[in-house]
Amino acid sequence: MHRSIHRKHMTSIQDIKKQFPIFQNNPSLTYLDSSATSLKPQTVIDAVNQYYIEYSANIHRGIYTIAEKATQEYERARKSIATFINASSPEEVIFTRGTTESLNLVASSLGSEIIGKDDEIVTTIMEHHSNFVPWQEIATKAQGSLVIIPIRDDFTLAVESTGKSQISDFISSKTKLLAITYVSNTLGTINSVKDIITAAKKINPDIITIVDAAQAAPHMPIDVQDVGCDFLAFSGHKMCGPTGIGVLWGKRALLERMRPYQFGGEMIDHVTVEKTTYASPPHKFEAGTPAIAQAIGLGAAVDFLNAVGVEKIHQHEVTLAAHTITSLKKTFGDRITIYSPPAPYRSGIVTFTFGKYHAHDVAHILDEEGVAVRAGHHCTMPLHTHLGIPASVRASFYLYNIEEDVKKLVAGLKKVEAVLK
Ligand SMILES: Cc1ncc(COP(=O)(O)O)c(C=O)c1O
Structure with missing residues (x-):
């Protein structure tokens, strides 16, 4: 059978x-x-080529036909990605260079603001360096500490429901952040991120939760609202898309509250000699000319994965x-x-x-x-x-x-x- x-x-x-x-x-x-x-x-390669051959203008600037087409296609890709992960709105989808940049964005714009002396960041022993080193860096700078959830002999996380350890062994009132991978890139372990996040938030509702979905988004259905995390990161190149493009999804309220990651063109609301105010998310986090062809290619990749x-x-x-x-x-x-x-x-x-x-x-x-x-x-x-x-x-x-x-x-x-x- x-x-x-x-x-x-x-x-x-x-x-x-x-x-x-x-x-x-x-x-x-x-x-x-x-x-x-x-x-x-081929469909992804064609989408990238098509941009360069037919309408390779910059986005969100020109009011001529090919510039409007470029903007439309770039924003259409954002919408497809929002639907792909069940985001409540496309504005919660920020284009980055990849998972590494997405995680560094959260670490830099939010992590470094909220971690103080003696505060704790909880992560796991199976993390990719991208979801480990930024938190270690912040914890060290702030004189806080990293708390590491270990694995069991069967290569699952110690806090899975079948084990002796519980999330309460790791989360306390000192915990400010929980950064966890959805799927380990080495062991292939799929973690019960929804259960772990739910249990962690029961103990301390103020914890910010970050999910590294680099090895999950290409391979299994993801529903950010169901998982209940605050941020989720993944890379286009691991999911049939081009290199140089990735996604940070974040809850709107948090994105509103966060400082921009980089400063410059297209991320502002108003600039005077004295002061600058910033655009709303996602544009606040997309300074400069973004990876337009790559974003459009990622949109085509999402269409391809959905079709399969x-x-x-x-x-x-x-x-x-x-x-x-x-x-x-x-x-x-x-x-x-x-x-x-x-x-x-x-x-x-x-x-x-x-x-x-x-x-x-x-x-x-x-x-x-x-x-x-x-x-x-x-x-x-x-x-x-x-x-x-x-x-x-x-x-x-x-x-x-x-x-x-x-x-x-x-x-x-x-x-x-x-x-x-
Ligand atoms: C689990 C995990 N996180 C993060 C990354 C980093 O992704 P990127 O190099 O695309 O930024 C990878 C890449 O291998 C990964 O497997």
């Missing part, structure tokens, strides 16, 4: 693969590094990841260590260490076999220190991956053993 559903599903995924021209140029490529950046479908169905993408990846874990264990037994949580916490990321072989050597030999994986610490050094390993190999799946890719990964690892033994 399960197998036949999967087969039927794979047929349509094969069609999806055809929409990514990179596979025509690299026919033997097995791309298992979508967590680093995703490949781009984000829940369907999620199911496809989870199935491939489960299949990978089973195949790796069956083929290599104790020689491979897999750092994956159990279902339902598991996403489309499978990270492992392979015997005594260094992750970079493994990735290098896999590349000779046409298999692209990531090797290193994946910008999660505190997590790797906790796991007691310097580096790991990560295979991450997306909508264009097929079962054949899993076979090529396993075959490639057999070659690794044969070469390095």
Whole structure:
């Protein structure tokens, strides 16, 4: 039953693969590094090209036809993104360069204002450096502290409902911020962010909550109102969109209250020699000429993901990841260590260490076999220190991956053993 559903599903995924021209140029490529950046479908490439070829004017300035068209398309992309994450209004969607800039914006405009001496910022051991270093920096400057939620042996957060620890062990009246990833980019763990945020706000309703959705927005349906967070950040390039564009979603009341992040053109209301007043969100946070083509490309990416169905993408990846874990264990037994949580916490990321072989050597030999994986610490050094390993190999799946890719990964690892033994 399960197998036949999967087969039927794979047929349509094969069609999806055809929409990514990179596979025509690299026919033997097995791309298992979508967590680093995703490949781009033709519709996104076309949308970016179309902007440059047909209406490459600046936005929110010109009153001529192509400038109005550029403004319309840029704002249309904002609307599509707002709908994609169920924001209550497009004004809550700010275009940034990516997750890193989104998180730094909150840290700089809000975090540094509200964190004082002895205050606490709660985060987790599985964070990407983007959702760790900005908070560490602020805590250090303000003489506050970082409180770290650890993980359990099954690679889920210690505060998940099945564990002994509770969020009340970490949140107190001193907590000002909770910064948590929706999905770990190394373990692939899907955190129960809604439950964790609800429980945290029950203890201290004034906490500001920030969700890093870099590995969630491309892969599973997101509803910011249901999650109940105050901010949510993600990157366009990981979700079939161009590089150089990302999103910060924030609750309107907080965005109104925050200081601008950068100052200059297009973010002002009125400027005199004495004083400047600022535009309303989102423009207050989009100083200067933004990444217009990239924003329009991200709008096209969202249309593309919606047409495929984000829940369907999620199911496809989870199935491939489960299949990978089973195949790796069956083929290599104790020689491979897999750092994956159990279902339902598991996403489309499978990270492992392979015997005594260094992750970079493994990735290098896999590349000779046409298999692209990531090797290193994946910008999660505190997590790797906790796991007691310097580096790991990560295979991450997306909508264009097929079962054949899993076979090529396993075959490639057999070659690794044969070469390095
Ligand atoms: C969980 C997570 N957060 C943040 C980032 C940073 O994203 P970007 O480099 O696009 O700013 C990444 C990128 O790998 C990530 O996986």
